[in-house]
Amino acid sequence: xxxxxxxxxxxxxxxxxxxxxxxxxxxxxxxxxxxxxxxxxxxxxxxxxxxxxxxxxxxxxxxxxxxxxxxxxxxxxxxxxxxxxxxxxxxxxxxxxxxxxxxxxxxxxxxxxxxxxxxxxxxxxxxxxxxxxxxxxxxxxxxxxxxxxxxxxxxxxxxxxxxxxxxxxxxxxxxxxxxxxxxxxxxxxxxxxxxxxxxxxxxxxxxxxxxxxxxxxxxxxxxxxxxx
Numbered sequence: 001x002x003x004x005x006x007x008x009x010x011x012x013x014x015x016x017x018x019x020x021x022x023x024x025x026x027x028x029x030x031x032x033x034x035x036x037x038x039x040x041x042x043x044x045x046x047x048x049x050x051x052x053x054x055x056x057x058x059x060x061x062x063x064x065x066x067x068x069x070x071x072x073x074x075x076x077x078x079x080x081x082x083x084x085x086x087x088x089x090x091x092x093x094x095x096x097x098x099x100x101x102x103x104x105x106x107x108x109x110x111x112x113x114x115x116x117x118x119x120x121x122x123x124x125x126x127x128x129x130x131x132x133x134x135x136x137x138x139x140x141x142x143x144x145x146x147x148x149x150x151x152x153x154x155x156x157x158x159x160x161x162x163x164x165x166x167x168x169x170x171x172x173x174x175x176x177x178x179x180x181x182x183x184x185x186x187x188x189x190x191x192x193x194x195x196x197x198x199x200x201x202x203x204x205x206x207x208x209x210x211x212x213x214x215x216x217x218x219x220x221x222x223x224x225x226x227x228x
Contacts, residue, residue, distance in 0.1 A: 015074045019050060027074045036080065043081040047071055109163055111150035112143055120168050136172055137179060140164055145187050154184040 014024050023046065030042045047067045057063055065085045072079055077090050119139050126132040144160050160181065161174040 015076070016070055019053060019070075019074070023050060023053070024074060027071065027079070030081070031075050031079050036082075039079070039081045043071060043079065043083075109167070112146050112163070112167070116143060116146070117167060120164070120172065124168060124171055136164075136174070137181070140174065141182050144181050144184070148184060148187055157181045 011021070014021060016024075026042070026046050026049075030039055030046060033039045033042065047064070050067050050070065051058070051063070054067075057066070060066065068083045068085050069088050072083070072088055073093065077088070116139065119135075119142075123132055123135045123139060126135065140157075140160050143164060144155060144157070147155050147160065157180065158175065161177070165173050165175060
């Protein structure tokens with residue numbers, strides 16, 4: 001007695017392996033049917049079976065639409081059946097999505113953040129004057145604060161001015177300026193004081209418990225005196 005064994009290596013590849021080989025065979029049989037009415041009936045039956053095999057997809061919007069699209073994909077777009085939805089095309093499936101631009105940081109000085117670059121761009125859009133000069137020095141002081149948050153040490157103003165000159169594409173030059181930025185110790189004091197306030201808020205003990213304990217003790221002493 002001879003058996004005709006069918007090995008997986010000799011079988012054709014399944015287009016959507018999640019549904020198994022039996023569904024793929026049903027789809028191939030549906031494509032081979034000559035009568036269109038029979039194809040329509042069998043196609044609807046296959047879609048129902050596919051829905052039973054994937055019950056977790058029933059909560060997904062357009063659940064039936066996706067099943068019909070998968071049916072046409074499994075038939076290699078050769079199935080001629082009436083679908084309640086638009087039949088997908090092979091070109092749409094093979095179409096590559098548009099490439100998304102990779103997000104780029106403002107500069108190699110990441111500790112300043114992207115907001116600094118936006119502030120610099122705003123300052124460059126302003127006309128020359130006192131307002132722009134005030135904004136530029138505000139940006140420089142904020143850059144110094146950001147630098148201290150990253151380095152936690154003193155920093156010379158010339159370093160901040162050089163970084164500002166580089167981030168502004170050589171359009172803001174304070175390297176020869178006589179103005180002095182806020183001292184590092186003052187910026188560090190502000191940061192430590194803010195941290196201290198937040199810690200004290202988090203570690204405050206409620207006073208209601210002490211008052212309740214004192215009231216309870218007074219009530220108990222009064223009750224003892226009455227008994228006596």
